[in-house]
Amino acid sequence: MKRIHNPHIEDNTSWDIIIIGGGATGLGTALDATTRGLKTLLVEQSDFAKGTSSRSTKLVHGGVRYLAQGDINLVKHALEERGLLQQNAAHLVNKEEFIIPCYSWFSIIKYLSGLTIYDWLSGKYSFGKSKFLSKSETLKLMPEIKSKGLKGAIRYFDGKFDDARLAINIAQTAIKHGATLLNYTKVIALKKQDETVTGIETENVLTGKENTFTGKVVINATGVFVDDILKMNNPASKNMVRPSQGVHIVLDKSFLNTESALMIPKTSDGRVLFAVPWHKHLLVGTTDTPINEHSLEPKALKEEVDFILATASSYFNRKPTENDILSVFSGLRPLAAPTNNDGNSTKEISRDHKLLISAKGLITITGGKWTTYRRMAEETVDLAINHAHLVAKDCITRTLKINGCTDFRDGSYLDIYGSDKEKIEELMRTEADLCEKLHPDFPYNKAEVVWAIKNEMAETIEDILSRRLRVLFIDAKAAMEMAPVVAAILAKALHTDKDWEQQQVEIFNNLASNYIHTNSKQKQAILTE
Structure with a gap:
């Protein structure tokens, strides 16, 4: 190959x-x-x-909060693109059910009215109709949310993907x-x-x-x-540009124990927070913090993580703590620089x-x-x-299928590769050792690493464990445990030596330690295990 x-x-x-x-x-x-x-x-x-582009909230959406801000055109265009993206990358873009728990009758009227408009704006690209759910219906769908004072919920549909x-x-x-x-x-x-x-x-x-x-x-x-x-x-x-930092934490899926996503419509600072099932874990975020610097590896601030934990705790029955965080990652949004004097507002x-x-x-x-x-x-x-003054054809991307696009799925975790799944399975059939898993707690195998190196332009351990297999974003400690196996496969493919292999593991582990939300002594202990 x-x-x-x-x-x-x-x-x-x-x-x-x-x-x-x-x-x-x-x-x-x-x-x-x-x-x-x-x-x-x-x-x-x-x-x-x-x-x-790898650090989003994993939503393909029109933007409910933009609707609240009155930006109708932005929402309408985004909903149309959501529909096109689902058609053109069917193996990656999935319809997701979102639940907005309501603790007052006024909020039920408010959110149902807004989401009815949201549905209407989607037109022929609708993902489903919003509706009111009773308290019992809500708790059946999402049993781990706070029930005290719950009047019911609004259910709506949007998209979820792997960015x-x-x-x-x-x-x-x-x-x-x-x-x-x-x-x-x-x-x-x-x-x-x-x-x-x-x-x-x-x-x-x-x-x-x-x-x-x-x-x-x-x-x-x-x-x-x-x-x-x-x-x-x-x-x-x-x-x-004025960068704004968005932080996400990843928890065990049991904190919500549902296939539905939670939308918290108004946090203490007036924003929106999501808890989304993703790769059999729970992704919770995001924050919106204006910053003055930009880098390829932005770091989460303690106050951002504390904010996410506190907001989630006010809705979850089981309150997550710092020790429950499997991975924490930050992304920078390139927002247009403000022209007013309020440099701290996004x-x-x-x-x-x-x-x-x-x-x-x-x-x-x-x-x-x-x-x-x-x-x-x-x-x-x-x-x-x-x-x-270029000579060019008309745009065709509205109907152009993205590599891997297929509607066929059999429930295997390899479905995320779409039509390329068959080629990875063929690798596994021709080389039995490539069927070996990288970690006992995850389904990923050596064949996927070989595939990423040969067909997805992966050059480093980070490329594979962060953006091809997503493990670093899901469970940073597990990613570090996989690193030596991945390094050995990379070294063989790139014809390098053991020194290079060990150096790559050290580079990755230093990077991955920043995705572990714990104190410096605990981080050092993890790095030296």
């Missing part, structure tokens, strides 16, 4: 579109551009979806249609002629090799890093995307959310075509 990884590209290759950033927006833009017949290159400084897996499948789809995608390729400078941006200069962060790529238009789709790219063009440019910062020409030959796209990635990409490529 030939391995899919960074291809060798000559510097003198000329591209129609060069995209910087391998998150949801960048990958979507690459897919849109290449399917219009444009010669497309995408570069990502780390792994695909390393940042924000990083979708990113990889979009990348595969783009490659199949002719795009060239390079991960671990960092932009170190913009190439310019007079005042026009004509390309990029890059460095491969794994090998140190530098390259220069020329393109007719460069797309800056780097999320919270957009200002870094803009300052390469103009060091005096004002910041376009409530008025735009959640919609922003698209603009930053300089001749340079287009910037930022903001938005996973659900609307396809629409954002279409608008971005439309602008690029007009700006650079």
